[in-house]
Amino acid sequence: MDDLMKRLQTTLAAENIDRNAIAKSVEMNPYRRLLHEVLLERKDLLLVGSRMNLVALFDTEDASSEIEEILAQFENPTFPLEEINTEKDEEWQPLERKYKDGVNQIKEEMLTKLGHLEKDLETSLTHSEKVLKSHRDFRPIDERDYCNIRQSINKHFDQAKINLRGEAATKILVLRRDIEQQGRKRRNFDKNTTDTLQNWFHDHRQNPYPSDQEKAELAKQCNIKISQVNNWFGNQRIRSKQQALRMEEEERRRLAQLAADEAQAMQNALADATVVASQNLVNSSLLNLPLVNPAMQAMVIPAVQPTVINNTNGFLQQPNYFPVGGQLPLTDNGNGQVALKSIDVMTRRSLFQQFYTTDFETFGLVQQQQDVEQQQQQQQQFTAMNYLG
């Protein structure tokens, strides 16, 4: 009994009820007082149905039509879930099953509780009659008293029933929302759909904004909702724009890298040519060198060789200095390596000439670097050219 009392107090506290107001109300109305007495005798009845509360004891509300509408689903076999992704969704059937099972379970629970309520109502009525009879010792009791107490108790239990139904309806709504949420799990469109949308987008890329009518057509054609068409075009527009920006940026970076590489190559060539020129001057004549350098014949350079090999013999050893489209003095030895072909003096001269006259003069980058060292190198380069020319 103490436990029951505690639960009652907790309920009262939780429901934020002014107990004085209730007491006053009870005091002012003998029937209510009687009812209160009955209910205090059977406190457990107060706790039947989790939503039953003392406010409902005195202020009966009508059952909302909305609740009845939802509960009608107990009897209505049609599936009341929102149609989500049409019939092509094979995961839909289990969800539908799950929902129906859930609704049935809620129904069973509600019916069980209703049964309990009915039993408690009977008990309560019998008990109230007993209490009323005991009152005969203190005051006159007539049929009206019995009628009133029965009415009050019925009212109380009616409210409990309404609350119970409301609770069941809420459960159904929650269940429905959960299931619909699961059904709404994102699924990719099939290839046909994306192709159709993709084609439309591409054909109208100048102005990729379908009209309402076109959206409707696309939706029908793709078997998706108009809102999905809207989503798709919204995403597509923004994402294709982002992609274009990324490509642009990438291209810009690539060109910058290309220019940097060329500039570097040119500088290497310049440095190399400078060595050649000075060597030639020291050795008095490039033409005096053997027609075919024996060391050069055996020289093997890795196919990917980024560093400039010191040119001590007056030969160009980095073939990539030669003009684009010009013939490279290379031979592939089949082992992922290339060897310099032995070349005769005339060929060498022509390659040098080609290199100096064609490339150096047309390559703006060298001209732009106006520092002293660069100028000196240019000086030497022209000396070499004159010498060879």
Place this chain on the structure above:
DNA sequence: GACTATGATTCTAG
């Protein structure tokens, strides 16, 4: 399991 692709949602501005 990290990463990207993608459909949906949310927020903002007009």
Place this chain on the structure above:
DNA sequence: CTAGAATCATAGTC
């Protein structure tokens, strides 16, 4: 309301 942008959440891939 719409479009754009950011973000979320899941799919899909390696």
